[in-house]
Amino acid sequence: MSGYIAFLKKEFIEDTRNYRLLLMLGLYFIFGVMGPLSAKFMPELIKTFSPNMQIIIEEPSALESWTQFYKNVSSLGLSLTLIIFSNCLSNEYTKGTLTIMLTKGLSRPAVILSKFSSIAVIMTVSFWMCFGVTYGYTAYLWPSEELSHLLFAAFALWMSAMLYLCILMFGCVLFQQAFASILFLLVITLIFSLLGMTDLLSAYSPSFLSSKNIDLISGTVTISEFAIPITISLIMSGVLLFLSITVFNKKQL
Amino acid sequence: MSILTIDKLSKSFGAQKVIDDLNLTVPEGSIFGFIGQNGAGKTTTMKMVLGLLKADSGKITVCGETVTYGHIKTNQQIGYLPDVPEFYNYMRPLEYLALCGEISGLSKEETRSRSNELMSLVGLDGVKKRMSGFSRGMKQRLGIAQALLSHPKLLICDEPTSALDPVGRKEILDILQKIKGSTTVIFSTHILSDVERICDHVAALHNGHIAVCGTLSEIKTLHKRDSLLLEFTRSEDIKKFTSDNRIVPLLAHSEKNNTEIIIHGSNIEHIQHTVISVLAEASLCPSKIEIVEPSLENLFLEVIQ
Numbered sequence: 001m002s003g004y005i006a007f008l009k010k011e012f013i014e015d016t017r018n019y020r021l022l023l024m025l026g027l028y029f030i031f032g033v034m035g036p037l038s039a040k041f042m043p044e045l046i047k048t049f050s051p052n053m054q055i056i057i058e059e060p061s062a063l064e065s066w067t068q069f070y071k072n073v074s075s076l077g078l079s080l081t082l083i084i085f086s087n088c089l090s091n092e093y094t095k096g097t098l099t100i101m102l103t104k105g106l107s108r109p110a111v112i113l114s115k116f117s118s119i120a121v122i123m124t125v126s127f128w129m130c131f132g133v134t135y136g137y138t139a140y141l142w143p144s145e146e147l148s149h150l151l152f153a154a155f156a157l158w159m160s161a162m163l164y165l166c167i168l169m170f171g172c173v174l175f176q177q178a179f180a181s182i183l184f185l186l187v188i189t190l191i192f193s194l195l196g197m198t199d200l201l202s203a204y205s206p207s208f209l210s211s212k213n214i215d216l217i218s219g220t221v222t223i224s225e226f227a228i229p230i231t232i233s234l235i236m237s238g239v240l241l242f243l244s245i246t247v248f249n250k251k252q253l
Numbered sequence: 254m255s256i257l258t259i260d261k262l263s264k265s266f267g268a269q270k271v272i273d274d275l276n277l278t279v280p281e282g283s284i285f286g287f288i289g290q291n292g293a294g295k296t297t298t299m300k301m302v303l304g305l306l307k308a309d310s311g312k313i314t315v316c317g318e319t320v321t322y323g324h325i326k327t328n329q330q331i332g333y334l335p336d337v338p339e340f341y342n343y344m345r346p347l348e349y350l351a352l353c354g355e356i357s358g359l360s361k362e363e364t365r366s367r368s369n370e371l372m373s374l375v376g377l378d379g380v381k382k383r384m385s386g387f388s389r390g391m392k393q394r395l396g397i398a399q400a401l402l403s404h405p406k407l408l409i410c411d412e413p414t415s416a417l418d419p420v421g422r423k424e425i426l427d428i429l430q431k432i433k434g435s436t437t438v439i440f441s442t443h444i445l446s447d448v449e450r451i452c453d454h455v456a457a458l459h460n461g462h463i464a465v466c467g468t469l470s471e472i473k474t475l476h477k478r479d480s481l482l483l484e485f486t487r488s489e490d491i492k493k494f495t496s497d498n499r500i501v502p503l504l505a506h507s508e509k510n511n512t513e514i515i516i517h518g519s520n521i522e523h524i525q526h527t528v529i530s531v532l533a534e535a536s537l538c539p540s541k542i543e544i545v546e547p548s549l550e551n552l553f554l555e556v557i558q
Binding site: 002003005006007009010013014017018095096097099100101102103104105106107108249250252253 | 300303305306307323325328329331332333335337338339340341343344348352353355356357358396399403
């Protein structure tokens with residue numbers, strides 16, 4: 001346990017001094033502001049730059065602002081997060097920094113758990129800050145509009161982000177190079193979205209959590225439909241984390 | 254008492270057998286030189302002792318406890334200095350030692366006092382910059398400090414001097430000499446002069462097993478071939494000397510060039526008597542007569558052939 005805490009502290013120092021923390025906070029802050037801002041001003045921008053085009057543009061709304069939020073965070077935001085943290089283990093492998101730590105008596109599970117915890121904490125803080133910014137700004141721009149299930153919809157996306165972090169951890173343990181773990185992640189994402197396309201499995205696929213958020217807010221799907229994908233994601237995250245530890249225990253360094 | 258015992262250790266990487274039935278015993282309190290060519294399997298052996306690599310077969314015991322791959326119990330007795338120690342570049346040396354101390358389970362107070370003590374032992378006291386600006390020599394010295402932090406009974410150094418300039422090498426050897434007595438040191442290298450300078454025990458690794466092992470003097474005596482070197486100023490003198498009837502039987506194992514001859518034999522006194530009487534009778538004056546001491550380098554070359 002003391003090894004876990006010591007290494008967790010080291011991870012936070014690393015993320016701070018290597019600007020990963022700053023990058024994450026900055027990135028998610030921008031995403032938080034961008035959603036409401038683009039929803040509000042995109043129609044005007046389009047009108048200004050192409051005055052002759054006939055485009056039917058809907059009136060800016062709070063729902064549009066949240067649509068932007070989910071679009072940005074679930075695609076670009078999550079991808080960049082995973083890229084930022086993709087070298088969390090490969091750096092230690094290639095440089096050999098971990099060898100000394102392990103010979104000092106640091107347990108191998110503590111390495112994986114502290115790396116996962118630090119990334120999860122940074123992701124969680126950045127994500128909910130982004131949510132807060134979007135929430136506040138949207139409420140400021142469209143004070144009269146009331147939307148339901150905002151918190152739960154965001155929770156579903158956060159849950160899926162946690163699952164992706166677990167997949168990344170497993171990829172990092174399996175492969176020595178960062179790009180290989182990204183590739184691994186890409187393959188899994190592809191499988192998830194293929195599952196999401198089939199009628200039979202779409203309601204169970206973890207991709208449900210990152211694609212149906214707006215449908216929940218607009219009322220086309222209900223909270224109860226999220227129960228199975230959330231349970232599946234939770235189980236998968238646990239299994240992946242367990243597998244990461246098991247494989248890492250057997251890894252020759 | 255032995256601090257490390259390796260019994261019938263074997264390890265293959267794919268089809269290549271790197272370690273083959275290796276047996277080794279390291280006595281407590283010694284500075285143990287572990288020599289071998291590049292790729293002989295020194296690092297592999299050390300990593301198996303540290304539980305970082307899995308042995309195919311065999312048993313390793315550190316301070317009476319068996320080493321299990323992936324487990325850390327025996328590592329608490331061992332300090333390890335990798336060949337090129339790499340640290341977290343964004344940290345400062347004292348921060349790094351604090352991290353090491355916390356992982357080893359030392360108290361904050363103990364870590365602080367021990368860090369200061371070790372930083373001055375390795376000549377890094379007062380260095381506060383981040384480790385990204387460290388030279389190789391500085392990294393090697395900090396490597397020794399981290400390895401000694403928790404008072405290990407055994408210090409394993411993997412080629413600590415190979416990548417350093419002569420000054421850096423001398424500094425590292427001096428530090429190792431300083432800790433002699435309080436910690437047993439295993440020191441792998443292919444620089445034989447380093448071994449001769451500080452080690453009292455030596456083992457040479459060749460073809461995956463120990464080719465020769467013992468104290469430095471034992472090995473030298475065991476492999477001693479008495480040799481007498483004679484140097485003449487003129488080549489005619491050497492011709493005259495070697496054509497003498499009493500000298501000819503001694504030349505079976507000799508090395509000769511224009512002005513120099515080295516006579517090898519099992520009885521140096523007999524060789525000396527014969528040579529001196531021949532020189533006196535033939536009125537030959539060599540410019541140099543010397544008994545050649547066996548060097549570790551010659552022994553090593555002999556062993557690996």
